[in-house]
Amino acid sequence: MPVMLADILILLAAIYLCIGLLFAIPFAFFGAGQIDPTARKATAGFKLIIIPGTMALWPLLAFRWLKGVAEPPEEKNPHRLAARGPENNPAREGKG
């Protein structure tokens, strides 16, 4: 890999992770509890332990926090989709 490309990659990664760290601190204290009620009464150890993951996934978490999401998403599997009924299940409507 050319040195210049390596330089750029390392710089971009450092910027991404620095923004992630700046975001992670308020997120651990306020954001996590907003997007997931189980995190509201979480311990200090939990707040610390989610910081590395938040640094990695901060764009997704920032999007959910800004959007005011109040519950974690429900997983999609064939039984849960079918249980929602055809109006909430694109696959059964032939749309997906």
Next chain:
Amino acid sequence: MSLKYQAVMWNRQKKIYDSVLIAGVVLYLGLFSGLGAIFHPNATAETLLIRGFGTAALLLLHIILSIGPLCRLNPRFLPLLYNRRHLGVTMFILALAHGGFSIVQFHALGDVNPLVSVLAGETRYTSLSDFPFQPLGLAALLILFLMAATSHDFWLTNLTPPVWKALHMLVYVAYGLIVLHVVLGALQAETSPVLAALLGVGLAWVLILHLLAARKEKLPDEKTYPAAADGYVNVCAVSEIPEKCAHVALIGGERVAIFKYDGKISAISNVCQHQNGPLGEGRIIDGLVTCPWHGFQYRPQDGASPEPFKEKVPTFNVKVIGGRVWVHPQPNPPGTAVEPARIGE
């Protein structure tokens, strides 16, 4: 099952698991360094540490990759699965120590940023002996970081189990990168065939275990069930289901776990809400379906965890006619109460 997140939900089992793990790692590193110093007296302490951490991480990765298929092949291995995430985090820490010491040893003394030196230091892609193997290790380390950093249940819940599992399947990419990292790196300088043989045996072991487990996994899915006019499908005889256990059948594109308990039959989705463990391979304990992976529990009648927990899985309408179990393939919304079918009515 938790009402509030903690860093680690410690219990006796986890403490034993982690004590054995830490003792094993310390013992391995001690033995490796001790024997290394005896058999390679010219090797520096840094070199021994780099190799010790690297081989410990690689060995642990083989153990981690073996646990899933071993549990599929024999439930006696399930206790190993219980705290597998701690194995993963430990393996990442060992790999990080290996990478960190290597970068300090080989890249920190020049005037180039050590990470740039790792990525751009070697560019002979056509040479086997001088191939830039270190970026492969760095890429694997990034994947292992992502997995370790997202190992807490908070991530499992917020990414949803299927997405979380897909993310954690990247361990196979990391494994491939690490094998190449070793083949193109350490093995090129190695004169003894022992390391190459061990790596080959490890690779074959992982491959064979996965193939055997995949074969076993496929078997129950190949069956189709005849449907009656009212839509119910005829799944099995009541006598085929052991008491307090389940018969598993593929219905509606996913597995359904049909439990027999206290003279009754109930059917719920086989997919545990926690980490998608196979509920049908669990048992009814204290009147509750208990997931074999980490022990989450659900009532068989409504697929809901007992208060104050909130997990729920879809349920299915069932009936028993002439000693046979009939299940309606349309799942009810998670947590919907369904009257159990009485055996013998």
